[in-house]
Structure formats: C-alpha cells, structure tokens
Amino acid sequence: MILAKTGNEALAYAMKQVNPDVVAAYPITPxxxxxxxFSNYVHDGLVDxxxxxxxxxxxxxxxxxxxxxxxxxTMTATASQGLALMHEMLFIAGGLRLPIVMAVxxxxxxxxxxxxxxxxxSLASRDSGxxxxxxxxxxxxxxxxxxxxKIAERTSLPAMVCVDGFILSHCLExxxxxxDKKVRDWLGTWRPNWSLLDVARPILVGPATMQDYYFEFxxxxxxxxxxxxxxxxxxxxxxxxxxxxxxGVIEEYRCEDAxxxxxxxxxxxxxxxxxxxxxRKQGKKVGMVKLRVFRPMAHxxxxxxxxxxxxxxxMDRMDTVSSWGGALYTEIGSALYHLPERPKLxxxxxxxxxxxxxxxxxxxxxxxxxxxxxxxxxxxxxVR
Amino acid sequence: xxxxxxxxxxxxxxxxxxxxxxxxxxxxxxxxxxxxWNKDTCINCLACWIYCPDASIVVxxxxxxxxxxxxxxxxxxxxxxxxxxxHAIEMEQERK
Numbered sequence: 374m375i376l377a378k379t380g381n382e383a384l385a386y387a388m389k390q391v392n393p394d395v396v397a398a399y400p401i402t403p404x405x406x407x408x409x410x411f412s413n414y415v416h417d418g419l420v421d422x423x424x425x426x427x428x429x430x431x432x433x434x435x436x437x438x439x440x441x442x443x444x445x446x447t448m449t450a451t452a453s454q455g456l457a458l459m460h461e462m463l464f465i466a467g468g469l470r471l472p473i474v475m476a477v478x479x480x481x482x483x484x485x486x487x488x489x490x491x492x493x494x495s496l497a498s499r500d501s502g503x504x505x506x507x508x509x510x511x512x513x514x515x516x517x518x519x520x521x522x523k524i525a526e527r528t529s530l531p532a533m534v535c536v537d538g539f540i541l542s543h544c545l546e547x548x549x550x551x552x553d554k555k556v557r558d559w560l561g562t563w564r565p566n567w568s569l570l571d572v573a574r575p576i577l578v579g580p581a582t583m584q585d586y587y588f589e590f591x592x593x594x595x596x597x598x599x600x601x602x603x604x605x606x607x608x609x610x611x612x613x614x615x616x617x618x619x620x621g622v623i624e625e626y627r628c629e630d631a632x633x634x635x636x637x638x639x640x641x642x643x644x645x646x647x648x649x650x651x652x653r654k655q656g657k658k659v660g661m662v663k664l665r666v667f668r669p670m671a672h673x674x675x676x677x678x679x680x681x682x683x684x685x686x687x688m689d690r691m692d693t694v695s696s697w698g699g700a701l702y703t704e705i706g707s708a709l710y711h712l713p714e715r716p717k718l719x720x721x722x723x724x725x726x727x728x729x730x731x732x733x734x735x736x737x738x739x740x741x742x743x744x745x746x747x748x749x750x751x752x753x754x755x756v757r
Numbered sequence: 758x759x760x761x762x763x764x765x766x767x768x769x770x771x772x773x774x775x776x777x778x779x780x781x782x783x784x785x786x787x788x789x790x791x792x793x794w795n796k797d798t799c800i801n802c803l804a805c806w807i808y809c810p811d812a813s814i815v816v817x818x819x820x821x822x823x824x825x826x827x828x829x830x831x832x833x834x835x836x837x838x839x840x841x842x843x844h845a846i847e848m849e850q851e852r853k
Contacts, residue, residue: 468770579771586761589762589764590771593769
C-alpha cells in the first residue's frame with residue numbers, strides 16, 4: 374500500500390507492524406511523534422505491546438534493558454539530549470548483547486540549544502556497542518527498521534536506525550508499506566538465547582568483573598561486532614528478495630569512471646545525487662558514495678570503493694571538536710591509510726543545527742573534490 | 758591463573774549460568790556495618806528475607822534462623838524494614 378507519511382509516522386507505523394513485546398520511551402523533539410503515535414496504537418489495541426511511560430530517557434533505556442533481558446522484543450525511540458541522557462545505559466545494552474532496536478531522529482546537542490537535525494547525537498554514541506544505520510529517506514527509514522530487528526536478533530547486538538531530525542522526521546514522503554502479516558512472518562517469533570524470567574534455567578545478568586575477566590568479556594563483545602557485517606549483508610539480501618528493495622552497506626552512485634567522489638550519509642545524500650547528476654551533465658566525472666552502516670565500520674567496503682579515486686571529499690554532519698574534523702573523515706582516513714596508494718581526503722563539515730545544505734553547496738563540494746585541494750584542513754560549509 | 762577461561766570460552770553478554778561462581782565471591786568482606794539479629798524479639802515476619810538483596814537472611818522451615826555474614830554487605834535494609842515495635846535487627850559498626 375502506498376502511504377503519505379513523515380519519517381516519524383513511518384517509523385511509528387513500522388513499530389506497530391513489528392508489534393514488539395515492550396516499548397519504554399520518553400518523548401523528545403524531533404522524535405516525540407514516534408512515541409506519541411505508537412502510544413495511540415497501544416491505546417487503540419492495535420498492538421500487543423506493553424508500553425512503559427517512564428520519567429526520563431535514562432529510565433527508558435533502563436526499562437528496555439530489563440525487558441530485553443527478560444526475552445522481550447524491545448523497541449524505543451529518542452533523539453539529541455535524550456540520547457545523551459541514555460548514554461550510560463547504551464553501553465550496558467551493548468555489553469549485555471541485548472537486541473534492542475531504537476529509532477533516532479538525529480539532532481544537534483546543546484549548547485547553544487537547537488532542535489534541528491545533525492548527527493552530533495547519534496555519532497556521540499558510536500562507541501557504545503550499538504549498530505548504527507543512517508537513512509537517506511523516509512522509505513529507507515521504514516525499511517531499515519525491519520532489517521534492524523532481524524539483524525539485532527541474529528547478532529545479539531542493539532541497533533539504532535537514524536533519520537535526520539526534521540528533514541526526514543517531519544517531512545511527508547511517499548512510502549511503500551507492506552502488509553502486517555508479511556512483515557511479521559518475515560521477522561518470525563523472537564526466541565532469545567536466555568531470559569531472566571526462565572525459572573528453569575536461573576542465570577546472573579550483569580555481573581561485576583575485575584581485572585581477570587572484564588577484558589575477556591569485552592573481547593567477546595568486540596567479536597560480536599566484528600561478525601556483524603556479513604549478517605547485515607545477508608539480511609539486506611533477504612529483505613530485497615522478500616520486499617523488492619535492495620540496500621547495500623554502502624552505495625556507489627555514478628562512480629564507474631569518476632575521478633573524484635564524495636562520501637556522506639543521511640538525508641543530504643538526496644541533495645548530493647542531484648548535484649552529481651548536474652555536474653555529470655556538464656561532463657564532470659564525479660560520483661557519490663553513500664554510507665548506510667556506520668557501526669560496524671565498513672572499512673573493507675571503503676577500501677574497495679574509494680581506492681581508485683584521486684580525491685575523496687568526506688562530509689560530516691557533526692564535528693568531533695578535536696581540531697580534526699568529523700567522525701566520518703577521521704574513520705575513513707584511518708581505513709584508507711592501509712592502502713598502498715590512497716586518494717587525497719578533503720574534510721567538509723556541513724549542516725550543523727539544521728543549517729540548510731543546498732544543491733549549490735553540494736555542487737561546490739564536488740567541484741572542490743575535482744580540484745583536488747583546498748587551503749583549510751576542514752571546510753565549514755555555509756558558515757558566515 | 759591456569760583455570761581462568763579464554764575469551765572464546767565465555768558466554769555472550771557476560772551471562773553467568775554457573776551460580777557457583779557467585780558463591781565463590783564472598784561479598785561479606787565489603788561490610789563496614791553488620792546487622793545483629795535478636796532471635797528473642799524476632800516475630801518471623803520475614804520482611805528482612807524479602808528485602809535482602811543478597812539472600813543473606815537464612816530461613817529454615819519458614820522461620821528466620823540467622824544472617825549469612827559470608828555474603829551480607831551490611832547495607833542495612835533488613836534493619837530498616839524490621840518493624841519498629843519488634844526491632845530485632847540492629848546495625849553495629851564492624852571492628853577493624
């Protein structure tokens with residue numbers, strides 16, 4: 374069925390179709406509607422979900438951890454300060470290997486206060502042991518939420534599905550939806566490996582470990598993430614077979630004979646596609662590499678995709694405030710360092726706090742990549 | 758050190774199935790105050806047994822029989838929930 378839905382509406386609708394056992398959530402702009410719409414589904418009896426209305430995001434993630442440890446299929450949504458307030462509990466969900474799925478409407482972090490979209494919040498949680506998917510469109514957000522449930526349960530890793538705040542969370546788009554039954558059959562019943570409620574098999578969850586075992590347990594978690602990429606690729610293929618839309622870990626757009634390329638993620642990929650098409654019409658050999666999966670890091674895919682370019686411009690919708698640009702720039706740089714010959718990397722930071730990113734801005738970055746050099750280490754796009 | 762497991766032998770998510778590992782960790786050593794139980798005033802309401810976070814209240818045949826100091830961390834909740842009129846558990850500072 375074709376629906377007209379905003380990002381928040383589509384993600385709430387996808388959650389309804391998943392029909393999770395537990396949703397514990399606290400509202401925050403721009404993700405509020407996800408929780409609000411979902412709570413309406415609960416009220417109207419359209420889902421079987423136990424909805425836990427908590428007093429903070431820290432409590433929301435804590436309740437999700439308890440629910441997931443009890444073997445429940447568990448989901449939530451948040452953004453920005455809320456995600457920051459969850460920060461402590463994100464690591465616990467990761468360490469306990471609980472397949473919680475969270476929709477994030479990515480937004481800037483205070484101060485100064487700003488409610489609009491950038492990747493500062495989601496990328497600040499990059500080392501918390503969660504898989505992270507960044508979506509270009511509302512459709513991709515809707516599709517990815519289902520994939521995330523399957524990938525999380527198969528890898529025993531929690532997953533964030535990130536859509537850009539306001540740009541996707543609040544904009545109406547055409548969404549091709551699936552039938553509830555088809556989604557539920559595809560996801561199947563969640564059969565956890567263990568459950569706190571299994572009295573026949575008592576277990577201890579969340580032990581204290583000292584110098585003798587902490588590192589060994591972290592090593593098992595690291596291995597879980599090391600092994601996640603093939604699972605993500607397999608589930609993307611299964612999704613394409615079942616629902617007809619294929620996604621890659623990265624997508625190479627008009628890269629065949631390109632001399633320079635731009636790497637980015639999120640909604641700005643749509644703008645960049647248009648700019649690539651415009652420059653291609655002018656005979657300029659440019660392409661785009663879209664990143665969809667930030668955690669686990671697609672280092673092998675990057676080496677394969679980017680090695681052949683003379684120059685690669687890396688665009689970050691956040692800054693690490695380290696004098697060294699954004700997270701994508703630093704991570705792609707370290708991935709490409711292992712190549713015998715590697716492209717020159719140019720760093721661009723754009724769109725913080727929802728600052729407009731126009732097709733002209735996108736074209737300017739592509740031109741910069743073609744020129745192959747710029748004076749400043751990090752360019753702050755559109756900053757006066 | 759020889760009996761320590763390698764990371765490949767450890768369960769996903771640090772789940773502990775072998776409860777013996779829990780018993781080996783005698784958390785009573787952390788205690789700075791100890792609950793002292795007066796069996797003569799105790800009415801066996803078992804509130805302490807319900808609230809104790811470390812299963813350190815020893816109950817046999819439905820009756821309170823004592824406190825397991827191997828695991829009691831001295832949190833004091835047993836003394837706090839003991840009915841005021843009964844006052845069968847009192848916290849005392851541990852001596853050095």
